[in-house]
Structure formats: structure tokens, C-alpha cells
Amino acid sequence: MLRVEDVHLHYGAAIALRGVSLEACAGKVTCVLGRNGVGKTSLMRAITGMHAVSSGKIMWEGEDITNLSAYDRARRGIATVPQGRDIFPLLSVRENLETGFGLLKRRDRKIPDEVFELFPVLEKMLDRRGGDLSGGQQQQLAIARALIIRPRLLVLDEPTEGIQPNIIKDIGSIISMLRDRGDMAIVLVEQYFDFAFNLADTVEVMDRGKIILSGQVEELDAEEVRANIAI
Ligand SMILES: Nc1ncnc2c1ncn2[C@@H]1O[C@H](COP(=O)(O)OP(=O)(O)OP(=O)(O)O)[C@@H](O)[C@H]1O
Secondary structure, eight states, X not given: XXXXXXXXXXXXXXXXXXXXXXXXOTTOEEEEEOOTTSSHHHHHHHHHTSSOOSEEEEEETTEEOTTOOHHXXXXXXXXXXXXXXXXXXXXXXXXXXXXXXXXXXXXXXXXXXXXXXXXXXXXXXXXXXXXXXXXXHHHHHHHHHHHTTOOSEEEEEOTTTTOOHHHHHHHHHHHHHHHHHSSOEEEEEESOHHHHHHHOSEEEEEETTEEEEEEEGGGSOHHHHHHHXXX
């Protein structure tokens, strides 16, 4: 289980998170919703260790990981699919997938069969350059790359951004399949209300660095949530 407790995060003098708390459990999708610039990516950076928090605590599987590096968090099963995907354009699909190998023991350094079961298109494109894939294929590659380390926490930052509707549907099915396996906690950062609300077990709505609305999806008023993220 992930517990974010009263986290503050600054960029120099500018504050991006003002006392954010949330939980994410295995077998559940926790959706973080909010308009541009409210702090969603900053929260993701705090969880994955890409940016140090100014105060507060991050607990993962009973351990305080607040001061651990991103590398050490990844070794503890925390994987991320960053906004904009961050595919290496000049590396092949296979090489992009293998970038996760450094975190694994030598005997585990192989692409799990599951990756190609989930993303058959990637198997056909193993030798293509990452930069030659479509946006949707790159997003699938970014998710596949995160799965290489067999994560127990998967943090996805706006996976629908700039993606065609049919691929968005596929990505939604994959996220719910991963959730239903029951061994992975999923934090999904989104602006796309319908996609997020369909997948979410728990919803956290952010505004100006704070969580302003939070609850189980069935308890929340969808229209109130929508109003808080509408541009
Ligand atoms: N590296 C940085 N340096 C300074 N300020 C930053 C930096 N990254 C983000 N910010 C600021 O912090 C605030 C929160 O940004 P953040 O990227 O977390 O929001 P967001 O909700 O993810 O937005 P988006 O949906 O556009 O990705 C914004 O005011 C942003 O301008």
C-alpha cells in the first residue's frame, strides 16, 4: 500500500503541493484529476522520487521511502509512465524495453511474455526505432517499459494525452486488466474525465496544489467532479 501523508513540494520559492495526502492499494485504481498546472505531475514526481518533497512523508509497503532516490524506489517495485512518454527515439522498441533491465537481477533480464500478450503490436515492431512509432504505439511502449520491472505500484501521468480514441480504449482495457490481477496498485493522473471516472476506484480532485474533493467513485457526485476539472 502507498500512503502519501501531508506532502509539500516546492520549485525554488514556488509551491506546487500544499499538504497532499492520499492512499493507493493493490487491485485498485486511484485517479488524480485536475486542470492544467494544479500539481498532478508534481505529485507523481513526489511519489516516484523524481523531485524531493519539502515536508511530509511517503510510505510504501510499510517503509518510509520519502528520502529514497527514484532508482531505489523503482527497485522496490514503483514504476512510472511519464507524461509525454519519454521514449528514446533513436533506440529500437526492444532497446527501449531493455532500459528497465538495469533494475533487475541478471536471471530476470528478459521481456515478460505478458508484455506481448498485452501489446501484440510491439512484438511486431521490436526492431523499429521508438521515434518511428505513432503516438499511441509510443504510449503502449511506455506502459510496456514500466511493466518490465514487474511493478507493484504503477504511476501513469496522463496516458490519454494526444492519443486517438481507439488506442485510448485499449489503454483503458489494459489498465483495468492490470488492476483486476489484484497485485498492483495503480495511480492514474488524468484530465480526461470520462476515461478516469470509468476506471477509478477512488478519485482525488486537485486544485492549486491541494486535494479539494476525494472519495470512492460510487460515493462522488460525477457532475461536481466534472465541474472541478472543466477548463
Ligand atoms: N520544474 C518546475 N519549475 C518551476 N515550476 C514548476 C516546475 N514544474 C512545474 N512547475 C509549476 O508547478 C505547478 C504545478 O505543476 P504540475 O506540472 O505539477 O501541474 P499539472 O497539474 O501536472 O499540470 P499539467 O496538467 O499541465 O501537466 C505549476 O504552477 C507549474 O507551473
